[in-house]
Amino acid sequence: MSSTASPLAPKNVPAMPVIAGVRLATAEAGIRYKNRTDVLLAIMDKGTAVAGVFTKSKCPSAPVEWCRAKLKGGKARALVVNSGNANAFTGKTGRSSTALTAKIAAKAVGCSESEIFLASTGVIGEPLDATKFDGVLERLAETTEAGDYLAAAKAIMTTDTFPKVATATVKLGKAKVTINGMAKGAGMIAPDMATMLSFIFTDAPIAPAALQALLKAGVEDTFNAVTIDGDTSTSDTLLAFATGAAAEHGAPKISRASDPRLKSFVKAFNQVLANLSEQVARDGEGARKLVEITVDGAKTKASARKIAMSIANSPLVKTAIAGEDANWGRVVMAVGKAGEPADRDKLSISFNGIRVAKSGARDPSYDEAQVSEAMKAPEIAIKVSLGLGKGRDRVLTCDLTKEYVAINGDYRS
Amino acid sequence: MSSTASPLAPKNVPAMPVIAGVRLATAEAGIRYKNRTDVLLAIMDKGTAVAGVFTKSKCPSAPVEWCRAKLKGGKARALVVNSGNANAFTGKTGRSSTALTAKIAAKAVGCSESEIFLASTGVIGEPLDATKFDGVLERLAETTEAGDYLAAAKAIMTTDTFPKVATATVKLGKAKVTINGMAKGAGMIAPDMATMLSFIFTDAPIAPAALQALLKAGVEDTFNAVTIDGDTSTSDTLLAFATGAAAEHGAPKISRASDPRLKSFVKAFNQVLANLSEQVARDGEGARKLVEITVDGAKTKASARKIAMSIANSPLVKTAIAGEDANWGRVVMAVGKAGEPADRDKLSISFNGIRVAKSGARDPSYDEAQVSEAMKAPEIAIKVSLGLGKGRDRVLTCDLTKEYVAINGDYRS
CATH class of the missing domain: 3.10.20.340 (ArgJ beta chain, C-terminal domain)
Structure with a gap:
């Protein structure tokens, strides 16, 4: 994290609205950095659908393997992200580390381990000591709030010079739904992936398979069309969470990506992806243009x-x-x-x-x-x-x- | 051409022997640089076989297209190389420019235009004024000598920090034959090509098809295994010339690359290619390792x-x-x-x-x-x-x- 923001940083940071069904908290776990937050916990309400796209690296990180496996269930209750250590190329230690993190998080949140999603970013090849999350995640689970997305985006930064957030509000049926996103860059960014880390949250009631289809289509001309240095990370992760809370005020439940009622939503969803991926390019390491x-x-x-x-x-x-x-x-x-x-x-x-x-x-x-x-x-x-x-x-x-x-x-x- | 040689430059420059049937001369034509040589003329005796490999770029330079076309004849009498201007992406002007250069050279040397080979290196997209060769090539043709290969290697440099030459002497049958080579780098160097420019000369009597087969095989683990920046030039050219003069003192005439008498020659030939291509890597732009x-x-x-x-x-x-x-x-x-x-x-x-x-x-x-x-x-x-x-x-x-x-x-x- 640089103390000077890139001259290409967006001039205005949008006010990030609350997403019903999502609560966030950040902490300093001392994974690698000092005097800055480095852990993010997002807790989602029961029934939240999840979709994800990941690095195509043949040597993916342990958290990427964890998420790929858990994605089959289609449901998420929590997301744990740390910066400072990518938990990549850490062998069996890496796998135990993800398992332990998920166990601690599941206990803190009160859900199944299979509903926990994990992402790590930072140095490759250093073992990640997951015991550092012990106590921290429990405390975070008690202090989550409906939403400081900018603080969340700051906690996941590595060499980024500014936090990256984007938001859109759009009609789904007759109800208003909101889409919030965050991302981090800033090196090891190349096509065939979904930037190092990016997370999208919405209260729209979209089933996992439909959300996955939207995400896969949306990433093609946004995150996959950005390159900083042609170097594909072992950790690239883009996850989308749909809490469905907007169903309470009349948003229709969507089960297919081809549903015509999704038209405006898809446009707004893709705009959030495009906005975040452009911010990643703007924060390319050393970038001046x-x-x-x-x-x-x-x-x-x-x-x-x-x-x-x-x-x-x-x-x-x-x-x-x-x-x-x-x-x-x-x-x-x-x-x-x-x-x-x-x-x-x-x-x-x-x-x-x-x-x-x-x-x-x-x-x-x-x-x-x-x-x-x-x-x-x-x-x-x-x-x-x-x-x-x-x-x-x-x-x-x-x-x-x-x-x-x-x-x-x-x-x- | 930098005034300071790379710290990775070879400590010793080999003494370059004469190759019977090859004469060289260099001059200052003022193509782009001031106070340095920028044109090389090599004249080969009648009957010299030629082989070549070129850039795989879809946008090759005019000289590359010229050489590809003339290679079909298998015979060469002269090579004209200029530095400072690549004559690439110069449209019809580029084609007329190569034709005019070949015409001037053919007249100066007294041969057919189809026996003239051309290479240019330097800036892309600037028209090359071939009238600058008028007079210069005639004068060069009169002053060629049996061989200052180091001066020749200097005349073809652009951002290179040192001239690149290599030599080997080996038995072909019972006769001694010599292989001399030169190359220039130093950016826009990537696989699937034959460095920007490299020229090999030998007095061995090897027929064009056999020489072409040797060159194609030899380049695979030498020039094609070197990369500076992954950027493939529009001008990459590697030409080999075999004058056959060694036949006069008993070297057997070789018509097939698979001829078992070629074994030592192939080894030496490949060593010259390996030596030159390593020098190209050593002189990568800004390289310190x-x-x-x-x-x-x-x-x-x-x-x-x-x-x-x-x-x-x-x-x-x-x-x-x-x-x-x-x-x-x-x-x-x-x-x-x-x-x-x-x-x-x-x-x-x-x-x-x-x-x-x-x-x-x-x-x-x-x-x-x-x-x-x-x-x-x-x-x-x-x-x-x-x-x-x-x-x-x-x-x-x-x-x-x-x-x-x-x-x-x-x-x-």
């Missing part, structure tokens, strides 16, 4: 995604942006290395709306002074038009600065 | 290669090495994200021979002070044992430093 890469004219959306990710993960593109250099030659390089259909002589590229290359060569009308000025902005939009088909996609990333190297050269030691 | 990554116990060699490359291209692994931190958790992360078969609980990892992780957890005997001391070395060997099969592979890379970011944030502007 938010970079949006749009690829159109590709053969397919999947092809556009691969090309956009190739650009977004290119160290040469990212360092050029850090140097405020509209180095479109490196964009060409990244298009070329993606291995997707591309015709050099049809390619056009623009930076912040200024076209610098068209039809496979420098745009004759391209004014270096104008584009140099545009590159000073904190938000850079790179657009690549392939001119081959109708495939289009968009990803978010950030620049690669000396600060990224400094943060990651010093993090563990 | 040479990093060798060995993966064994994988299902297959191809699987070991993918995992090794995932580690070698991970910004988090590379910055940890820059910070002299044996952060094996990040190695686990990179194994996990490779998507290849891996069993977390069988994984072992060592740094410079010190095992830090075994059976999916921290090695109980692991001494942080000892490994921290070992990480101060300029050469770091990371070994990952998967414990699944017999697949093994090795790749070379370097660390990711603030200097890499500085070099690439300032390169074009």
Whole structure:
């Protein structure tokens, strides 16, 4: 946790409303950090549906394995999150550690261990001493309140420079329902995952299978379209909890994701995911520029995604942006290395709306002074038009600065 | 071209012998740089066989397209290389530029344009004014000498901090034959290519098809096993020229790569490729550590290669090495994200021979002070044992430093 927030941090933090059926509390358990909260306990009312998506790493953390197994039940009563230690690559110790944490939490909350969900973030390979939760979780369970989501978002930070929250309120049937979310970044962020940790809460009455379908669809163009450094964490976890409390004031119970009554809800749900994932990109380690890469004219959306990710993960593109250099030659390089259909002589590229290359060569009308000025902005939009088909996609990333190297050269030691 | 050589530069530069049938000359054509050579002309005797491998980029440079087309003839009389401008993404201008360069060179040398091979390295997207070669190539053709290979290697440098040459002498039949090579790096270096530019010369009498087969096989575990930043250039070119002059003192004429008389030659040829590609890794932009990554116990060699490359291209692994931190958790992360078969609980990892992780957890005997001391070395060997099969592979890379970011944030502007 840095003492200075990224210059890309959102200017306004939304007031986070209460979600009926969710209570939160945070504490200092001294897992690794001193003088800051590092444990979050969220308690949900009985009957809360849960859905989740996780890292595709072949070496997932112990909490990820725990959640995957418990997700089958579809019901959650509590979420325990710690920062400072990822409990990843900790072997049998790691598994006992998750089991012990769940046991302590289940006792404190008064539920079955299979209704406890766990997430850990921080250093990999260090054993997590779960006895540190003993006493702490019981105390937290007694002090949970209906909701300081910002405090919760702070407790789960590692190298993040600002807490990430988002909220939306929308009609479901004739009832008002609320969606709150939080996330943490900020390195080891890459596609095919659901950021390191993110949690969504809603009072909408949505059955587990429907919630899972919404989450899986929603993540594709939000969290999975963000990359900081192409490095996929062992711990990436995105969980959604639906308490169903809104049913009490008339929200219809939803059992299928295709239910037409969900239309507005899905839109708001995806906006919360998009908002949080953009905040993750804004808080990329060492980031000074938010970079949006749009690829159109590709053969397919999947092809556009691969090309956009190739650009977004290119160290040469990212360092050029850090140097405020509209180095479109490196964009060409990244298009070329993606291995997707591309015709050099049809390619056009623009930076912040200024076209610098068209039809496979420098745009004759391209004014270096104008584009140099545009590159000073904190938000850079790179657009690549392939001119081959109708495939289009968009990803978010950030620049690669000396600060990224400094943060990651010093993090563990 | 930096004024300070990388601390990883080889301590000794070999004396480069003459290759019968090859003459070299360099000049200052003022393509981009001032007060340094930037054009190399190599003239080969009639009957010289040529082979080549090139970037797999979908947006290759104009010279790469030129060489690919001319390679079909199998014969070469001259090689023209310029630094400072890659003639890539230059559209029709780029194609006319290669055609004009070849025309000027063919006239100067007195051969067909189809026997001229071209390579360019430097900035992408800037039109290359080939009229600058007019006069220069004629003068060079008159002044070529049997061989200052070091001067040639210097003329083709861009951000390289030292010229890269290698040589080997070996028996072919009863005759002595010589292999000389040169290469340039130093950014935009990634697998599936043949470094940015490298040229091999030999007096061995090897037919084009056999030379092509040797080159294709030799590159797999040398140039294709080196990555600096995962960014594949649009210009990567590796050409091999065999003048056949050694036939005059009894070297047998070789028409098939499988000829058993080639055994020693192949070994020496591959050593030259390995030597040059290691020098490319040693001169990675901003590099302070040479990093060798060995993966064994994988299902297959191809699987070991993918995992090794995932580690070698991970910004988090590379910055940890820059910070002299044996952060094996990040190695686990990179194994996990490779998507290849891996069993977390069988994984072992060592740094410079010190095992830090075994059976999916921290090695109980692991001494942080000892490994921290070992990480101060300029050469770091990371070994990952998967414990699944017999697949093994090795790749070379370097660390990711603030200097890499500085070099690439300032390169074009």
